[in-house]
Amino acid sequence: KAGVTQTPRYLIKTRGQQVTLSCSPISGHRSVSWYQQTPGQGLQFLFEYFSETQRNKGNFPGRFSGRQFSNSRSEMNVSTLELGDSALYLCASSRRTTHQETQYFGPGTRLLVL
Amino acid sequence: AQKITQTQPGMFVQEKEAVTLDCTYDTSDQSYGLFWYKQPSSGEMIFLIYQGSYDEQNATEGRYSLNFQKARKSANLVISASQLGDSAMYFCAMRGGTSGTYKYIFGTGTRLKVLA
Numbered sequence: 001k002a003g004v005t006q007t008p009r010y011l012i013k014t015r016g017q018q019v020t021l022s023c024s025p026i027s028g029h030r031s032v033s034w035y036q037q038t039p040g041q042g043l044q045f046l047f048e049y050f051s052e053t054q055r056n057k058g059n060f061p062g063r064f065s066g067r068q069f070s071n072s073r074s075e076m077n078v079s080t081l082e083l084g085d086s087a088l089y090l091c092a093s094s095r096r097t098t099h100q101e102t103q104y105f106g107p108g109t110r111l112l113v114l
Numbered sequence: 115a116q117k118i119t120q121t122q123p124g125m126f127v128q129e130k131e132a133v134t135l136d137c138t139y140d141t142s143d144q145s146y147g148l149f150w151y152k153q154p155s156s157g158e159m160i161f162l163i164y165q166g167s168y169d170e171q172n173a174t175e176g177r178y179s180l181n182f183q184k185a186r187k188s189a190n191l192v193i194s195a196s197q198l199g200d201s202a203m204y205f206c207a208m209r210g211g212t213s214g215t216y217k218y219i220f221g222t223g224t225r226l227k228v229l230a
């Protein structure tokens with residue numbers, strides 16, 4: 001079974017630009033979550049999508065948005081980039097049952113904002 | 115407010131020995147989930163183990179076990195028979211809230227070094 005894939009793996013942007021990151025979950029998984037990882041703030045939850053609907057959201061400004069398509073692939077968009085948005089962005093594909101939850105992460109997209 | 119605390123920034127363990135990584139949490143939710151992840155230097159996060167708050171038995175996955183003490187709000191990870199490949203950063207995390215308001219929070223991590 002193929003794992004979670006994220007594209008692109010590396011990205012360099014300048015302040016004020018916008019960026020779109022893509023995540024393809026494990027086949028059959030309908031839940032996709034996004035996280036931001038920085039040395040200063042650690043790992044922070046951005047949002048979760050399930051069946052094309054945003055189900056849960058972390059404490060990030062509206063510049064961070066996402067969507068999920070009918071094939072469960074998800075995109076994350078960051079508009080008006082700031083230097084502080086430089087981070088590793090991780091996507092996770094989840095299966096959740098009554099007694100078990102597993103999250104499989106992709107390799108991440110490393111974003112550098114200049 | 116929900117919080118995850120990992121008090122050990124770094125740890126060393128001899129190969130083939132067992133090691134315990136500490137994690138305490140704080141939440142007022144009745145239902146929550148606890149996770150442990152491994153992040154090697156390559157950067158990819160690897161899911162290790164999950165414990166639901168209503169599960170009375172400690173979760174186990176191969177060499178990993180989660181020592182869940184609900185009253186003390188601790189969820190320590192035990193790695194048995196350490197291997198050199200276990201050297202990595204380890205994160206404890208919690209999913210709290212109810213469906214529609216879930217929040218995932220992570221600890222600051224513990225860097226484990228396995229010595230040959």
